[in-house]
Amino acid sequence: MPRTSRFLPLLLAVLAACAQGAPESAPSARPPNFVVFFADDLGWGDLGSYGAPVIRTPHLDRMAAEGQRWTNFYVTASVCSPSRAGLLTGRLGVRSGLYGDQARVLFPDYVGGIQDEEITIAEALRDLGYATGMFGKWHLGDGPEYVPTRHGFNYWFGIPYSNDMMSTLPGREERRAAFLDPKIEYWDVPLIRSERDEAGEIVTETLEQPADQTTITKRYAEEAVDFIRAHRDEPFFVYVPHSMPHVPLFRAPEFEGHSRAGLYGDVIEEIDWSVGRILDTLEEEGIAGNTLVFFSSDNGPWTAFRTQGGLAGPLREGKGMTWEGGMRVPGLFWWPGTIVPEAITNEMGSTSDLFATFLGLAGGAIPDDRPMDSLDLAPVLRGDGEGPREEVPFYRGSELYAYRVGKYKAHFITEGEYGLAGERTEHDPPLLYDLALDPGEQWDIAADRPGVLADVTSRALQHRAGVAVAPSEFDLRTGR
Ligand code: MG
Secondary structure, three states: HHHOOOOOHHHHHHHHHHHHHHHHHHHHHHEEEEEEEEEOOOOOOOOOHHOOOOOOOOOHHHHHHHHHHEEEEOOOOHHHHHHHHHHOOOOOHHHHHHOOOOOOOOOOOOOOOOOOOOOHHHHHHHHHOEEEEEEEEOEEEEOOHOHHHHHHOOEEEEEEEEEEEOOOOOOOOHHHHHOOOOOOHEOOOOEEEEEEOOOEEEEEEEEEOOOOOHHHHHHHHHHHHHHHOOOOOEEEEEEEEEOOOOOOOOOOHHHHHOOOOOHHHHHHHHHHHEEEEEEEHHOOOOHHHEEEEEEEEEEOOOOOHHHHOOOOHHHOOOOOOOOOHHOOOOOOEOOOOOOOOOEEEEEEEEEHHHHHHHHHOOOOOOOOOOOOOOOOOHHHHHHOOOOOEEEEEEEOOEEEEEEEEEEEEEEEEEEOOOOOOOOOEEEEEEEEEOOOOOOOOOOOOOOOOHHHHHHHHHHHHHHHHOOOOOOOOOOHHOOO
């Protein structure tokens, strides 16, 4: 008793101070944490909340129910490397050089990659005092100068490029057949750990080669959980670009037969598990209310792989193309207590908008010394304003193939990919679709709406006139 009474006045004083300070200082005292999941080749229609008929994604569906499910959310390119560049830099690949007209993505022996002049979200947030960790696939260059720890991340655990690169099999047919019965040793992809200390010293090591892809989804999640626990008392940015469901498909033994939708379904359900693992961690650590979690995919489903690719839902085509199925992706935002839940958010958004959105919420600003393609979506998330995005460009390499203004989209050029959907075709007049009535781009209304077509075309030309195309990093290949 005496001991308790000695400390009681002090305890009461501390509690009183906390009670007074909490309502005003707690929300603004610390900027929010950010967690970004970026699946690889996951389709618009692969999540329960987006209408997947068989695959079960309870954790992602929870994000949709408690947060916002955006139905007009886009990436900046229909393939891996330029799409990742758009998310991380808030700029179109044509501005940063992270695109190619001959090579559409970076391959292991290429010399190009993200340049030092580019500013990633990770760099901008680290300058504001954030701990920055990345757990997954990079694909913005695999030379030592391009390692994520040189571009804003303090910590990286993951693979440098796609999980189907560095094939160990000799012939085209054997390589193709390998996807149907994938084995770890068929792809000699390294699993890398890289750390950057306070002084900027970087230590990079290859942990495995080939990476054990059966446990890779799980290990990205567990590494991210450890990072979140270690940095729970400071603001953090955690980027989880899963290597799955890009083929070859692998999942942990406990997810074999987990889904009724076969191997592909198992892979998606394991990704969903990883999301649940991290949401649970945020709640256990008491920081869910101060963390914005975002989930999306780098491009549409790789339909050339048929039953090993996902679904684009009602959207046309998939990966590699500027039809909606290639570039419209799931966009889930979750931030309990801050995001105003909406069943469907119809506003347009792009992964390139994360830069301005996050920097705004963190109390920073986007760079003003270069053109950015990033708009602040926070008013929509908070439910106190209109969406700022009215237009979406659809690039393939350096060329503008299509352009969306409001609900209308004009295609100037269409082209298939991976043996699907036809040859390159220039359209004069352009094709025009009303995406509100026709998200599947089935009914060309160009002849019925000449005024709309003229308006969309002129705004596309205006956009184009404002873009200075940088030299391609991907097309350098081995020539630098
Ligand atoms: Mg991809």
